[in-house]
Structure formats: C-alpha cells, structure tokens
Amino acid sequence: MLEATDIHHAFGPQPVLAGATLRVAPGEVHALLGPNGAGKSTLLKILAGELTPQSGAVRMGGRPLADWHPLAAAWRRAVVPQFTSITFPFTAAEVVALGRAPHSRRGAEQIGRLALAAAGAGHLAKALFPTLSGGERQRVALARGLAQIWEAPPDGGPRYLLLDEPTASLDLAHQHAILALARDWAAEGVAVAVVLHDLNLAAAYADRITLLHCGQIRASGSPDAVLQPELISEVYGIAVTRAPHPDSGLPVVLARPRMTAETEPQASWRQSP
Amino acid sequence: MTAADGDAGAMPARRGPRRLPAKQGLIALGASMLVLALLSIGWGAVSVPLGEILSILASTLGLGGDSDVSIQHQAIVTAIRLPRVIACLAIGAALAVAGAAMQGLFRNPLADPGLVGVSNGAALAAVVAIVLGPALIGDLPAELRPYITALAAFGGGIVATWLVYRIGTRGGQTDVATMLLAGIALNAIGGAAMGGLVFISDDQQLRDLTFWMMGSLAGITWTPLLICLPLILLAIGAILFYAKALNALLLGEAEAFHLGIPVERAKTVLIAAVALAVGAAVAISGIIGFVGLVVPHILRLVIGPDHRWLIPGSALLGAVLLLLADNLARTVVVPAEVPIGVVTSLVGGPFFLWLLLRRRIGFGG
Numbered sequence: 001m002l003e004a005t006d007i008h009h010a011f012g013p014q015p016v017l018a019g020a021t022l023r024v025a026p027g028e029v030h031a032l033l034g035p036n037g038a039g040k041s042t043l044l045k046i047l048a049g050e051l052t053p054q055s056g057a058v059r060m061g062g063r064p065l066a067d068w069h070p071l072a073a074a075w076r077r078a079v080v081p082q083f084t085s086i087t088f089p090f091t092a093a094e095v096v097a098l099g100r101a102p103h104s105r106r107g108a109e110q111i112g113r114l115a116l117a118a119a120g121a122g123h124l125a126k127a128l129f130p131t132l133s134g135g136e137r138q139r140v141a142l143a144r145g146l147a148q149i150w151e152a153p154p155d156g157g158p159r160y161l162l163l164d165e166p167t168a169s170l171d172l173a174h175q176h177a178i179l180a181l182a183r184d185w186a187a188e189g190v191a192v193a194v195v196l197h198d199l200n201l202a203a204a205y206a207d208r209i210t211l212l213h214c215g216q217i218r219a220s221g222s223p224d225a226v227l228q229p230e231l232i233s234e235v236y237g238i239a240v241t242r243a244p245h246p247d248s249g250l251p252v253v254l255a256r257p258r259m260t261a262e263t264e265p266q267a268s269w270r271q272s273p
Numbered sequence: 274m275t276a277a278d279g280d281a282g283a284m285p286a287r288r289g290p291r292r293l294p295a296k297q298g299l300i301a302l303g304a305s306m307l308v309l310a311l312l313s314i315g316w317g318a319v320s321v322p323l324g325e326i327l328s329i330l331a332s333t334l335g336l337g338g339d340s341d342v343s344i345q346h347q348a349i350v351t352a353i354r355l356p357r358v359i360a361c362l363a364i365g366a367a368l369a370v371a372g373a374a375m376q377g378l379f380r381n382p383l384a385d386p387g388l389v390g391v392s393n394g395a396a397l398a399a400v401v402a403i404v405l406g407p408a409l410i411g412d413l414p415a416e417l418r419p420y421i422t423a424l425a426a427f428g429g430g431i432v433a434t435w436l437v438y439r440i441g442t443r444g445g446q447t448d449v450a451t452m453l454l455a456g457i458a459l460n461a462i463g464g465a466a467m468g469g470l471v472f473i474s475d476d477q478q479l480r481d482l483t484f485w486m487m488g489s490l491a492g493i494t495w496t497p498l499l500i501c502l503p504l505i506l507l508a509i510g511a512i513l514f515y516a517k518a519l520n521a522l523l524l525g526e527a528e529a530f531h532l533g534i535p536v537e538r539a540k541t542v543l544i545a546a547v548a549l550a551v552g553a554a555v556a557i558s559g560i561i562g563f564v565g566l567v568v569p570h571i572l573r574l575v576i577g578p579d580h581r582w583l584i585p586g587s588a589l590l591g592a593v594l595l596l597l598a599d600n601l602a603r604t605v606v607v608p609a610e611v612p613i614g615v616v617t618s619l620v621g622g623p624f625f626l627w628l629l630l631r632r633r634i635g636f637g638g
Contacts, residue, residue: 050527074533086382088525088578091289101521102533148532183593 002077002160002191003023004047007056016042017169018215024090026158026191029182030177032224035066035236040195041082043212047193048079048162061157074102075153077160082168084137086129092116092140093125093230099125100145111150112143117247119143120177120201130140142166142178149190161185163194167201179205199253204245227251293575295582297523298307302589309596312361316353321346321354330355331567352495355626359502361590361599362494364558365568367505369552369591372565373572373583374512374547375434375521378540379441379452382573383628385566386551388622389452390459391433392562395555396485397463398429402628403485404470415582419497423504427552429634434548443464480500488561490599501553508550509588514541515546516580523578563621570628 002024009017017039024030024047030159046052047060049065049167058065060077078099086095096116100108107184118228121139123242124132142163145151163182175198182192183205202209202223209226215237221224229242230237239256253271304504315321321329321355325342329350332342375384375391388390402425406418420484436459441452512519521529530536554561568591569583576582595613598620602613 048531050530070530070535071533072532077531079528079531081525081528084524084528089290089573090523090578094577094579095524098520098524098532101517123284123286125286127287128290135339216520248381 001059001158002047002193003059004043004053005057005059007046007053007058009042009046009051009056011055016215017046020056020130020215020217022211022217022220024160024191025208026189027186028191028207028212029179029186029192030192030208031206031207032193032195032210032212033199033202034199034218038212040212044079044162044164047075048077050079071102072153072155074148076149076157077156077162077163078148080141080145080164080166081215084141084144088122088130089131091126092129092132092136092143093142095129096143096147099144101149108147110259111147114244115143115147115150118146120174123160125176130222135171135174136168138166139174139178141183148178148187155244159190161190161192163188163192165195165197167196167198175201176204187213199227199232203251203253220232224251227253228251281402286484290577292577293580293587295576298576299582299586299589302586302593305363306589306593306596307592310358313358313361313596314350314607316604317349317354319346319349321350323326328348337378345607355601356495356498357490358596359488360557361596363498363502363505364490364554364561365556365564365591365593366509366588367591367597368561368564368595369568369587370509370584371547371550371554373569373587374515374519374543376569377522377580378438378527378543378547380523381452382570383453383566384501384548386430387560387562389433389456389626390438390463391430391437392555392560393460393463393546394433394436395426395430395552396560397430397466398432398558399423399426400467400470400485401429403481404425404474412440414416419500423497423500423553423556426484426556427504427549430548430552430555431545434551438544469621484612485555485559487612488617488622489557489610489612490558490602491610491612493557497557501557504549504553508546509584511542511546512550513584515543518586519543519580559614561595562618563625564595564617566628567621567624568594570624 002017002023004020005019007020008015015038015050020039020045032043034040037162041066042051046053049058060073064074085211093116094097096112097108098113099115103148113122116125119139119142121143123137124136124140132140145161145163149161161182171180179194179201180243182194186207194206204225208221210217211226211231219231219240222246227242229240238258240253241256242251242253244250245252311326314326315323325346329342329347333351339613362389371386374386375389376382377384388400400424403424414526437452437455440455441448466485467482471479518529520543521532521534522536522539526536529539569587572583572586572590576586595617598616599613600618602611605611
C-alpha cells in the first residue's frame with residue numbers, strides 16, 4: 001500500500017496541493033485525473049519520494065518513505081516520467097538495462113529484452129535512444145520501469161509502478177496497449193498509479209479514479225462513481241455528457257463542442273502551444 | 274486494427290550503431306600505451322635503445338639488470354624522460370577521466386574541464402599561490418612549495434567546478450548554454466586575474482606564469498609528480514567507483530534517485546574527484562585543454578557511452594593521446610619545444626568546431 005495523508009505543498013506562494021489524501025493499493029490501477037495544474041504530477045512526485053511535501057505523510061508498505069533504504073525502495077518502486085531525454089548515444093536496450101541498476105547483473109539482458117517487448121518496443125532494441133520519436137521514447141522509458149521491478153523484491157512485499165502521463169505522445173492503439181499492460185501488472189499484484197488526461201482511457205482501464213482540482217481531491221472511487229457529468233463539467237469548466245460505450249457498456253464522457261472562445265479556460269488553452 | 278495490435282510485433286527491427294567490443298578495445302589501448310611509453314623514453318635529442326631502457330628500468334625497480342649502460346643514458350632516462358612520460362600518462366588520464374565524469378554529471382557531451390573554466394580556476398589559484406604566496410604566508414621552505422601549489426590548484430578547481438555546477442544546473446537539469454557561458458565568464462575572470470598577476474610579478478614569476486597559461490611539461494621533476502600522482506589515482510578510482518551512478522545520472526537526477534543511487538553523495542564525490550584530478554594535473558603541467566573533451570567523445574563513438582568501460586577507456590586513451598602530443602611538442606622544433614597546451618588546443622579546437630557542426634546537422638540536444 002502506498003498512502004499519502006493530508007499532503008500540503010506549494011511552489012512559492014501558490015499552493016499546489018492542499019490536503020490531498022490518497023491510497024494506491026496493490027492489484028489496482030489507480031488513475032489520477034484533473035485539469036492542467038490540478039496537482040496530479042506533483043502528487044505523483046510526492047508518492048515517488050522525489051519531492052518532500054511541506055506537510056503530510058507518505059508511507060510505502062506502512063513505513064515512511066524517508067525510512068526506506070534507497071536500494072530497497074528501488075527494488076519495489078519504479079517511476080516513469082513523462083519525458084526522458086538522453087543526449088548520449090545509448091541504444092534503447094542499454095537504456096532499459098539502466099533499469100536493472102538496483103539489481104545484480106544476472107539475467108539482466110533477458111529481462112531487458114522481455115520488458116522491451118512487453119512495452120511494444122522490441123524492434124527498437126538496437127536503435128539509438130536520441131534518434132527515437134517521442135512515442136517510441138515513452139515506450140522504451142516504460143520498458144525501463146518494468147525492467148526495474150520485473151521480479152518481486154528480494155525482501156518480499158508488493159511492487160509499485162508510478163506512471164506520469166504514459167500515453168501522452170502515443171497513438172490510439174499504443175495508448176490502449178500500454179494501459180492494458182498496466183492492468184495486467186495490477187492483476188499480478190502490482191500497485192499502479194497513473195496520471196492520465198483522457199477520461200475515457202481511465203474509465204476503460206482504471207479500477208479507481210481520483211479526481212483532483214486546485215490541489216484538492218474532489219472525488220475518489222470507481223470510474224462509474226467519479227465520472228459524473230455534473231462533477232466533470234464543474235471541475236473541467238466544460239459541459240459534458242456521459243453515455244455507455246455501445247460495445248462494452250463502460251461509461252464514455254463526451255465534451256460538447258463550444259461555440260465561442262469567450263470563457264477563461266479555453267482562452268488560456270488557445271494561447272498555450 | 275484492433276487495440277491489441279498496439280505492441281507492433283511485426284515492426285522491422287531498427288538498425289543500431291556500429292561499435293567495437295569494449296573489453297578488447299581496452300586491452301588494445303593498454304598494450305599500445307605500454308609500447309608507446311617505452312618508445313617515448315627512447316626518443317629525443319639523445320636516442321636510447323630499447324634494450325638499455327629495459328635494463329635501466331629493471332635496475333631502478335631493484336630487479337638487477339646489466340651494468341653496461343652508460344651513466345649518461347641512465348641519467349637521461351631516470352631524471353628526464355621517465356618522469357616526463359609518467360607525467361604525460363597521468364595527466365592525460367586525469368584530464369580525460371575528469372572530462373568523461375563532468376560530461377556525465379552535466380548530462381552533456383560538451384562539458385570539458387578547460388571549456389567550463391575548471392582548469393583555469395585551478396591554474397589561477399596555483400598562480401596566486403606562486404606570486405602572492407610568499408607575501409601572504411611568509412617564506413616557506415622550498416620543499417613545501419610544490420605541496421602548496423598542488424593544494425591551491427585543487428582548491429581553485431573545486432571552487433570553479435562548484436560554481437559552474439551551481440550556475441548551470443537547476444532542478445537536476447543542466448542548461449548547456451548557461452554552463453558554457455558560465456565557463457566563458459569564469460575563463461575571462463581567471464584570465465583577467467592572471468593578467469593582473471603578470472603585471473605585478475617579477476621575471477622569474479613571469480616565466481612561471483607563462484608556463485601555467487600555456488601548459489607545458491618541459492622541466493618536469495620527480496617531486497611534484499610524486500605528490501600529484503597518488504591524488505590523480507585516487508580521483509580516477511573514485512570516479513570509476515561511481516561509473517554505474519554516472520550511467521543512471523544520465524537519465525536525470527530524479528530517475529537516478531528512483532534507481533536507488535545515492536544521488537547527492539555521488540554528485541559530491543564526483544565534483545570533488547573532478548576537481549582533484551584537474552587540480553593535480555594543472556599543478557604539474559598548467560592548463561592543457563581539450564583532452565577531456567576529445568577523448569571521451571572518440572570513445573563513445575567507438576565503444577559506446579557505458580561509463581563502466583568509458584572511464585577506464587578514457588584513462589588509457591587520454592594517456593596515449595597526451596603522450597603522442599608531447600612527443601610532437603618536443604620533437605617538432607628541436608632543440609626548442611612547443612608548449613604541449615598549444616598542441617592539444619591546435620588539435621582540440623577544430624575538433625570542438627566539428628562537434629558543434631555535426632550536432633547541428635544530426636540530432637539536436
């Protein structure tokens with residue numbers, strides 16, 4: 001169990017998280033949703049121990065994050081950032097091999113190959129990482145994370161996979177393939193926390209959705225419970241309707257196209273690249 | 274197309290770079306280093322045959338050896354050639370390894386102790402110690418002076434490395450432009466300060482200053498070498514110990530932390546080791562530029578960027594290339610000598626330009 005309790009954090013005078021509480025349980029895909037600037041990535045960084053919150057506690061397996069030896073933490077928790085950039089001529093296979101840094105070298109090569117294949121990047125193994133496209137890099141980075149926690153930690157206990165917008169630069173098929181993979185890992189007992197933008201991907205693959213807004217948790221629960229049109233409309237500032245998917249019956253959230261660009265959220269969206 | 278096809282199993286495998294096997298490359302480099310070192314001892318105004326060199330070396334090490342070696346040759350080898358060759362090997366290795374470590378630490382292949390002002394900082398501190406030392410701490414016994422110079426060079430190197438790191442890095446990410454510009458600024462400040470010291474120095478000091486600014490191995494003696502050699506070995510050992518951490522740091526500091534690397538400790542040790550290696554090298558020879566830039570770059574093209582091979586490879590290739598440069602420096606205008614810093618800059622400058630052009634044409638970053 002990875003739990004964050006009553007997290008407060010601010011960059012400068014601007015609070016980013018104001019009293020967020022979250023539990024990521026083994027066996028679950030837990031999606032973090034919310035508009036830009038809601039605090040999703042910051043919360044993920046805090047769960048990862050990368051950022052120490054100004055107040056609040058984070059525990060992994062019941063122990064405060066600070067009490068974990070870095071190596072023991074690395075055996076059970078992998079974090080895949082949104083972007084990975086390397087200016088040195090590493091091949092994709094070598095980048096994935098870096099994920100084996102916390103482990104002995106035994107079997108590293110085979111695990112690297114399997115992880116690359118699992119992330120749909122087996123054919124990129126020998127290619128130089130800096131020459132890959134954004135989507136290819138994202139899959140190789142995911143493979144590195146998988147390789148890191150490929151086997152159960154030597155001292156037992158669950159594994160944690162934290163993904164920051166893993167589908168951001170992927171095409172439709174790869175988006176679904178990666179989230180299906182996350183679900184498979186959760187089915188094996190891994191706790192998966194994933195920041196997503198696409199509500200419908202979350203609806204299709206997450207066991208639990210936590211919706212953030214202005215640094216606070218607005219709702220947390222099953223996709224069906226969280227993806228309520230009124231709530232989504234209010235949080236995102238755009239009118240939405242919800243319908244069952246014609247085949248699967250899962251909820252699908254659809255935004256109603258705007259006729260004007262008058263209101264603030266869309267105006268600011270237009271200006272950003 | 275169905276969603277499950279997303280794993281693209283049918284995609285053709287992408288081609289990779291052509292590389293040589295690292296282990297064999299290192300063995301070949303080590304062998305050529307030994308051969309070149311022996312040949313270099315023989316080369317010069319007075320030529321000493323290989324057989325004599327071997328027996329002189331054997332007797333110096335207390336392994337016996339023939340007594341039919343001329344006393345003149347014996348003196349040339351042990352007092353002049355041998356310290357010079359060892360200095361070349363040590364300085365070349367130190368600068369190349371420091372360059373490789375800095376590039377890993379800054380996550381950028383353009384970092385070089387000379388370019389970003391670390392060498393200059395070390396040299397400036399050493400020059401200050403030479404010119405102002407007597408005035409500041411009184412007349413020291415002559416035997417202590419090399420120690421003070423080495424210590425000052427190390428201190429200057431640490432301050433400069435730390436400054437560049439603080440200025441060029443924010444939130445674990447290094448901004449290359451800022452780093453290189455900070456290097457320009459540090460080099461300018463160092464240059465101005467050394468100019469000022471030139472102005473107030475006497476004749477003997479002036480000669481020493483010229484030596485620091487151009488980099489030279491002429492007149493090397495055993496004393497400074499024996500002080501600096503252990504420091505260089507210590508620094509290279511420390512960097513080698515953190516080779517795996519350097520690999521992880523290439524992903525970024527946060528990613529290295531997630532991989533279980535003690536990031537802060539690794540950074541502190543690496544910065545100190547770079548400063549120690551560069552400071553010790555500068556204390557022996559003054560500023561020798563571009564070795565730290567050129568050597569790791571060539572090696573990455575040939576054996577790849579894995580620091581577990583790159584660091585020892587840089588030590589060997591740096592030693593070989595600096596020895597070649599020194600042979601050139603001391604034979605091209607016999608009986609005079611070109612400062613070795615001039616030779617490395619003549620080769621390294623164009624190489625740096627080629628690197629910039631190649632990066633602009635190829636993939637950026």
